[in-house]
Amino acid sequence: MLEARNLSKSFGGLEVLRDVSLTVEPGICLGIMGPNGAGKSTLFDLLMDVTRADSGTVSVAGRDVTGLDTAGRVKSGMARAFQVPRAFASLSVEQTLYLAQHAGHGVAPQKAYDKVEAVLEITGLTAMRHQMGGALRLLDRKRLELAKALAADPQVILLDEISGGLTDREAAEMVTLVHRLKEAGLAVLWIEHIAHALQAASDRIMMLALGRKVIEDTPQAVVADPQVRALYLGTPA
Numbered sequence: 001m002l003e004a005r006n007l008s009k010s011f012g013g014l015e016v017l018r019d020v021s022l023t024v025e026p027g028i029c030l031g032i033m034g035p036n037g038a039g040k041s042t043l044f045d046l047l048m049d050v051t052r053a054d055s056g057t058v059s060v061a062g063r064d065v066t067g068l069d070t071a072g073r074v075k076s077g078m079a080r081a082f083q084v085p086r087a088f089a090s091l092s093v094e095q096t097l098y099l100a101q102h103a104g105h106g107v108a109p110q111k112a113y114d115k116v117e118a119v120l121e122i123t124g125l126t127a128m129r130h131q132m133g134g135a136l137r138l139l140d141r142k143r144l145e146l147a148k149a150l151a152a153d154p155q156v157i158l159l160d161e162i163s164g165g166l167t168d169r170e171a172a173e174m175v176t177l178v179h180r181l182k183e184a185g186l187a188v189l190w191i192e193h194i195a196h197a198l199q200a201a202s203d204r205i206m207m208l209a210l211g212r213k214v215i216e217d218t219p220q221a222v223v224a225d226p227q228v229r230a231l232y233l234g235t236p237a
């Protein structure tokens, strides 16, 4: 389980995040939406300690990780997948994952092999295991980006606009994948601009605007909220 309390961050005089708290239980997806510049990516940066928070705390499975750097947080069970996939063009899917396991996280060879099989399965990449990273279509590069994040065997995974650039049908495949992650017991946080994908995958959605939490509720309640409609969906309140 991930728990963050009162995370705040300013850059110079610009307050980017103010007192944002969240809890995500295993098997649950918390969707995060908000207009450009709302502070969504900064929230992920603070959770992973890519950017150091000015104040606030983060804990994973009851353990306070506030004092840990990014590597320490990854070791504690957190991982992040990025919008723009960073695949090795001349390594196969399988080689990339083996490398991520063994070299990246120091997993022993046999265990790494077993884990690669599990990660291929959950991300739907088994049939593409021998394809080179550079030859994959965008959807499969995104799956591979997710698979690399799963290589760390996280309990909590942060998905940063992983549906960006996908067609509606492909975005629906990412929704299916997120459901699989939930079934596997991961706590999932998903920043996404594609509202219907976020609604389909999330148990709760948090809306950020100007660095503050505007609302956190079920997807149905959030999209029906007049403030959200005015701020984000462009519909008059």
Ligand SMILES: Nc1ncnc2c1ncn2[C@@H]1O[C@H](COP(=O)(O)OP(=O)(O)OP(=O)(O)O)[C@@H](O)[C@H]1O
Residues within 6 Å of the ligand: 011, 014, 016, 034, 035, 036, 037, 038, 039, 040, 041, 042, 043
């Ligand atoms: N390192 C930084 N230095 C100064 N300002 C920053 C820095 N990082 C982010 N900001 C500012 O913080 C605000 C929030 O940015 P952030 O990227 O977190 O928003 P976002 O909600 O993820 O937006 P988007 O949907 O466009 O990705 C913006 O005004 C941005 O310019």
